[in-house]
Amino acid sequence: MEEQKEEQKEQKEEKEVKKEEKKEEKKEVKKEEKVSKKLEEIIKTVEELSVMELADLVKALEDKFGVSATPQVVASAGVAGGTEGEEGGEKKESVSVILQDAGQSKVQIIKAIKEIMGLGLKESKDLVDAAPKALKENIAVSEAEEIKKKLEEAGATVEIK
Numbered sequence: 709m710e711e712q713k714e715e716q717k718e719q720k721e722e723k724e725v726k727k728e729e730k731k732e733e734k735k736e737v738k739k740e741e742k743v744s745k746k747l748e749e750i751i752k753t754v755e756e757l758s759v760m761e762l763a764d765l766v767k768a769l770e771d772k773f774g775v776s777a778t779p780q781v782v783a784s785a786g787v788a789g790g791t792e793g794e795e796g797g798e799k800k801e802s803v804s805v806i807l808q809d810a811g812q813s814k815v816q817i818i819k820a821i822k823e824i825m826g827l828g829l830k831e832s833k834d835l836v837d838a839a840p841k842a843l844k845e846n847i848a849v850s851e852a853e854e855i856k857k858k859l860e861e862a863g864a865t866v867e868i869k
Contacts, residue, residue: 803852804845805859806867810836813863820862824855 743751757765770776810817814836822832825843835841844855849868856866 802846803849804869805843805852805855806869807839807841807843807864808867809865810839811863816862817864820858824858
């Protein structure tokens with residue numbers, strides 16, 4: 709009697725596994741239908757590249773087509789007079805935001821970093837615990853100022869370099 713129950717249970721489990729496999733196959737077929745053969749070959753080739761080769765590929769594509777893979781930030785209206793981003797008459801185009809100290813309100817700072825950087829709670833906490841730590845590098849001055857303002861409101865000590 710128990711053997712029959714075990715066999716039935718095993719059969720049910722096998723059926724469930726087969727159903728899951730069929731679902732996955734259907735998903736794969738749908739994905740494959742959306743992409744042409746030519747693109748499939750390119751994707752397969754890219755999958756086989758190392759990280760360094762991918763970086764070289766991105767650089768080569770940027771040079772070839774005269775584009776940049778980094779997101780562009782639209783500059784807001786300029787501030788009259790000098791700013792922190794100016795040194796010796798030259799204005800810096802990109803800066804880094806560095807979290808110097810989390811201060812007393814770590815929870816608020818973790819929430820702010822989570823929102824600003826789009827990270828999970830653990831990753832945000834790890835960044836705060838690792839202070840002093842660069843949060844974002846090579847970003848526009850206006851974006852850096854916004855991030856600095858948000859973090860200082862939360863109680864952090866932030867530096868822009």
